[in-house]
Amino acid sequence: LYIMISILEKSGILRQAQDKLKEVSNALLKAGFEACLVGGCVRDILLEKEPNDWDITTNARPEEIQKIFPESVYENNFGTVGVKTDSSNPRLKIIEITTYRLEGKYTDKRHPDEVVFAKTIEEDLARRDFTVNALALIRQLADEGMASKIIDPFGGVQDLGKKIIKAVGDPEMRFQEDALRLMRAVRFMAQLGFKIEDETEEAIKKHAGLLEFISHERIRDEISKTLMTERAAEGIDKMRELGILKYAIPELMEGVGVSQNHHHIFTVFEHNLKSLDYAAKKDLSLEIRLASLLHDVGKPKSKRGEGLDATFYGHQVIGARMAAQILDRLKFSKEIIENVVLLIREHMFVYDPETVTDAGARRLLRRVGAENMDDLFSLREADRIG
Secondary structure, eight states: OEEOHHHHHHHTSSTTTHHHHHHHHHHHHHTTOOEEEETHHHHHHHTTOOOSOOEEEESSOHHHHHHHOTTOBOOSSSSEEEEEOOOSSGGGSEEEEEEOEEEOOOTTSSSOSOEEEOSSHHHHHTTSSBGGGSOEEEEEEETTEEEEEEEOTTOHHHHHHHTEEOBSSOHHHHHHHOTTHHHHHHHHHHHHTOEEOHHHHHHHHHHGGGGGGSOHHHHHHHHHHHHTSTTHHHHHHHHHHHTOHHHHOHHHHTTTTOOOOTTOSSOHHHHHHHHHHHHHHTTOOHHHHHHHHHTTTTHHHHOBSOGGGOBOTTHHHHHHHHHHHHHHHTTOOHHHHHHHHHHHHHTTOOOOTTTOOHHHHHHHHHHHOGGGHHHHHHHHHHHHHO
């Protein structure tokens, strides 16, 4: 599949970034090296979306890249050099250029034991996680100026058309190499609105336990990215279905199948998802999405009785305590933890105009703080709609 750069420019996708990217890639080409846009940015270009990140890969070694770009920064062991630009776009202040590379064994199920530089872009793409990310747009000198072509050795363009997330090569091997890919598959599913290919999905179920090897910080990052998609609830439910959620946030699993009372038609877990779905559809903040997902996490522990008359007295206090433990374990910032815990603890405030008093409203305001009232109302709205 050949695509002239002018076609991409007409789409508007590259309009903002093209000058800086051309400047960097032209410098590599003039020095006798290859220059490719690679990974997620190529995927997003083909989906006619604005990429969040721009990554360039090349057959130039890090020391050769530094010679071409004297103001660059090289502070890692993965062959990635940061090239500074004068762009006003924060995403283009530093353009990362990475040497083609191969990767050895993953003893810790997350990082390669060694990084070996490769000679071709095809070798580099073979180490990537999913076919839709194993794409490169290589710039080349042509008779009529610069031209670009798609490098797609694993059928990523076809999978974009089919809207599926499929592992590169053997899915079991890909997940054994890097267990975080188990969560990345779900995140891309939610982010792109795709489905996970059957063989890839079965491999995720089989190897879900490998998440025990992954640091809490990395799990936090993938959960946050999933929650910030419009299909956040679908993503969390898929984690449950694939056996991932019990390793990421096991406390949420306690609400699966737990019925409620006459106020609810959904189980505790289903209700938490419905509340999250509303927060995501309204494009609310990460803190409100976390609070929506976790606001009733204390209900299973507080449940007394069965049927329509079941009670959950104090579930907001128990839930706030559990949320603090969950978010602390996942290494969220102190500010996020405090705000989410406050919202969960206070989400059962009385607002019936025939019941609430001026004094009660003032007490709520003192407990929550004026700066948090809008977030509290948003959480209660998500709770009630859910």
